[in-house]
Amino acid sequence: MTKSGFVAIVGPANVGKSTFLNRCLGIKLSAVSRRAQTTAQNILGILSTSVGQLVFTDTPGLVERKGAVYSFMRGQIETALRDADIVLLIVEAGYRPDAEMERFISSVKKYLVLAINKVDLVKDKNALLPLIEQYQKIGISDIHPISALTGDGISGLIGNLFELCPEGEPYYPDEQPTTFPMRFFAAEAIRESVFEHYGEEIPYSVFVEIEEYREQNEGKDFVRAILYVERESQKPIIVGRRGEAIKRLGRKARKKIEFLSGRSIYLELHVKVAKNWRKDETFLRRAMKPPDRYLPSE
Secondary structure, three states, rough: EEEEEEEEOOOOOOOOOOHHHHHHOOOOOOOOOOOOOOOOOEEEEEOOOOEEEEEEOOOOOOOOOOOOOHHHHHHHHHHHHHHHHHEEEEOOOOOOOOOOHHHHHHHOOOOEEEEEOOOOOOOOOHHHHHHHHHHHHOOOOEEEOOOOOOOOOOHHHHHHHHHHHHHHHOOOOOOOOOOOOOHHHHHHHHHHHHHHHHHHHHHHHOEEOOOOOOEOOOOOOOEEEEEEEOOHHHHHHHHHHHHHHHHHHHHHHHHHHHHHHHHOOOEEEEEEEOOOOHHOHHHHHHHOOOOOOOOOOO
């Protein structure tokens, strides 16, 4: 009997959750940047091996900020925790649990595994021992120092997750790395490129919606994307002088979409204003509707 289970990847912002998922799958599903809160909604990734299948859900960072967008993110985390067999908590090397983190850990009623990430940045590995002991004292026994960037410690962690999984047949076909459609990852590729090309605040004010994704039997596939910003004053920043900024963005994003899809793409970008969309619950419910169910269809 094989082993299969759902694993919710949770943790503070910018600790490498998306990098971990991409490393496990060997492909880039989740957007990655050096800035916090690059992941805005849950992303499902499927790892199939001879042992069984792990269905990961990469979640937004744990934050306590107020506002509709942060409320939406917390809802995404709660969904992942509810559906999970195992909770994988990822923190940075050196991060000591505060009272808020201890409350979160005590609230988890599923198997809880801890990954201490970015150990490639730690010169003296013995410095991790007091941190490991601190987490052990608050009830975590499965602890793995890892580097999602280099792959160090990943195989041991994956083995531990399979040990904790229930017995059962795979939920999805072996060759399927996700259930999400290509248009979702096209939006992620554009959003990641926005984080790479614009200043500190602008990326957080941009929401990307794929208005049309059309595969062609002949010629390039056609993708039309809308970049929603919160204020009129942000439109010229996205577009740039003589349209150079958005052209540069389009070139970068197109290459990423082509790499993911394995097909040639014609990418068309438009900028529109959705005033204060991060505070608009109606907009968020419509725009961030999950592209597919997180549980397999019956």
